[in-house]
Amino acid sequence: MKHLLLVVSLFCMSETILAQNNLAQCLFDAHELFKEKSVTERRAFKHRHLLPLIDKAKANPNFTVTEAGKSFEGRSIFQLKYGKGAPPVLLWSQMHGDEATATMAMLDIFNFLNASGDGFDDLRKKLLEKSTLYFVPMLNPDGAERWQRRTAQEIDMNRDALRLQCPESQLLKHLQQTLKPAVGFNLHDQSPRYSVGESKEVAAISFLATAYNEERTINSVRERAMQLIVGMNRELQKFVPNQVARYSDEFEPRAFGDNIAKWGTSLVLIESGGYKNDPEKQYLRKMNFIAILTALESIADGTYARENRNNYEKIPQNARNHYDLIIRNARAELNGQTYTVDIAVNRNEVNNADATAFSYRSSIEDFGDLSVFYGIDELDAQGALLVDAKGKPIVLRLGDRGNFELRSDKKSWKVESGFLKSL
Template identity: 60%
Template sequence: MISSLSPAQDVARQLHDAHEQIKEKTLTHRRFKHQDIVPLLQALNQPLSVSQVGESLEKRPIYQVKAGSGPTNVLLWSQMHGDEATATMALFDIFNFLQAKNDGFDTFRQAILTKTTLHFVPMLNPDGAERFQRRTATDIDMNRDALRLQTPEGAILKNLQQTLKPLVGFNLHDQNPRYSVGKTGKQAVVSFLATAFDEDRNINEVRQRSMQLIVGMNRVLQQFVPGQIARYDDEFEPRAFGDNIQKWGTTLILVESGGFNGDSEKMTIRRLNFVAILSALKAIADETYRQEETAAYQAIPENGRLLFDVLIRNATVMREGHPVLVDVGINHNEVNDKAAKTFSYKSSVEDIGDLSTFYGLEEIDATGLMLAPAYQYSDTLDTVSELAKLDLIALRQQGVLVFPVRKAQADTFPTQPVHVLYDGELPAQPLQLEQIPTFLLKKGDQIHYRFVNGFWKENPDTLQNGVID
């Protein structure tokens, strides 16, 4: 059977399929820290070399990984924002790929290594990664520091761009997982941007190259996540590194890793980064990107903001004795634990009303159902640990989801799907903006859905953490 894929798409499919064997297997979640990647960097072998290019405000070394001997310099950096780690994982997968031999990709790999010289900076913001926060230890957003250069990490990045003068730079980020592809209900799994270099968003040769490379990256990814690639808004931001690096003469490709439903640790998008970046590096090496039309870049839909994590449609609530039909948008918000290696969810009611033009990653049609307060346990427990003495499964079936406790710590998260109250009662109304979404959906006396902290599924394997309020 003759393949209908282009050569680049065909190789991308092979890379995608091989990723499981190639990937760096010690990186299994997004909240790794600087100390976790240092041994991996120290273990790298030819054709890769590692050098220190500076240090963070808190004296953590910032490293550069170099590969290749070609005349075209390419600069790639990840985790400029400390809590955006998807591409860092992909870069370590690429390091493994570049060190491999006799795996069917030797010709592909050698084309990149002989025609380009690659300069990688994984984890540009190690202090932010330590806390799993966006900003550096200066409390400055590094991506708004391209002019003043008050962050040492930002100064390192500008120095690399000015001294290496790379033809192409890859600015690797994560974006809000609730972006939609245009006005569709599809989640933007990956978004690209050819950043503007001036207020008028003009297109010169440097920016045109960005667009052409993104067209190729979009094409290879569409076969894995069809209709789920978007384009970031290109409004000029005069303080941002992406816009300025484009202005300074380096073709800039912004890659934003969004969300993939059911994959909170972004392992699927990590694989897509691996495929897209390697495909682009091959296009740079062979200059095949020159064949692409910029109109195909403009045809990629822009990011929209039309998604909630959960959208309940057509629920009825009582207001002053009158039934009111509403939709309810709920988002699950990640909260780091103290060590920032794991997280729990604290959900929120984001919007109420007519949300017919929005979508949910998960949706419930509540037509004919009344949204009512969850039932509260009749006694007040001394501590959260006393929950273990109760038959929570039976109580849940009865709609008893809320448990008063005398001694508890706010913003902590029981492993059981319960809503713990330690300070006062639930609001009189069953539904308010910014409320933690714990309630019932009923028809008469029959309970159809039991929501705790925005989650409702009954399967023990899919029940999420509770919350202390």
């Protein structure tokens, strides 16, 4: 670890180097130094685990930690303030209780802001003096406890911006109305099966500059969000090339993002999607860390204003063209006749009893010609026969579990709980 710190410091200590668009690379290389090691599994991190980490942040005199409010079930919701300049920026995570990727990244950012002597002190000074950052990690702690999207009242908080029936919703509006942030970061997770446009690439990260009216008008408030996203997209392309997408900007009158943009805050939505072999989203946590810190720097020094907002529209929009597994060119047999089919299988996470871990429940999602879709994992079965565990030909039905075999004279495979294995 000391060797890594030395290497990163030597590479990044020059303000000139950072000014030459290498900040993102330095953050990428150094992330392990700041990663909160006590948090590596999304479900295992609950409100009680957040408390000691909030106390750790208090050790930095540049942080002011307050209880901003309480959840419906009485759990404390914290606000951490860093900085003393303008403009004010508000960041909140886990509005949906089962979307924890950005909460983990926020903890890493707290560690980053608590550090010193590693080549990043100029950035910390800039953020401290030229902005005021307000962080609200785990806005929905009751939902996080159950690992569910909704609050304890079973209300989707992101559809409660008008009625404000949840105390958590009331708190978020109060923060926006009193802090009057120039920029807000609304941090979420999305399905890991979104595609980047119509391509075969899975959307690792998706951005949105939310609309504030049905016409999706672009005013100066929304333009600033677009410019920030253009910069973040450029930086992330270095680490997830062709895997950044744009979320649909269809206006949703009940949603917080749309209303916060209407209330005068430039709203940047970040959605953490899917990345192969990253079920706990640790790599996407790192992408959030980089995207947020590079954006905060551009807000502090105003460089985001140089970005061409038209490049926002060039980011491909999210599409739904992916399944977890596609088997292509399998052979099915029914009533003595054989025919060629593709098989799409998804693996859905199912919470254990206390919502601290999960198992997979697989299902057959589609069956037939799937040539216009992609699998995160794929197999060309080359005519292998679709059979059960005893070797008897079967025809799968929609909703069946993803448990079957594929047999041929050349090679055979087994699909178990939606995972592919060679036989």
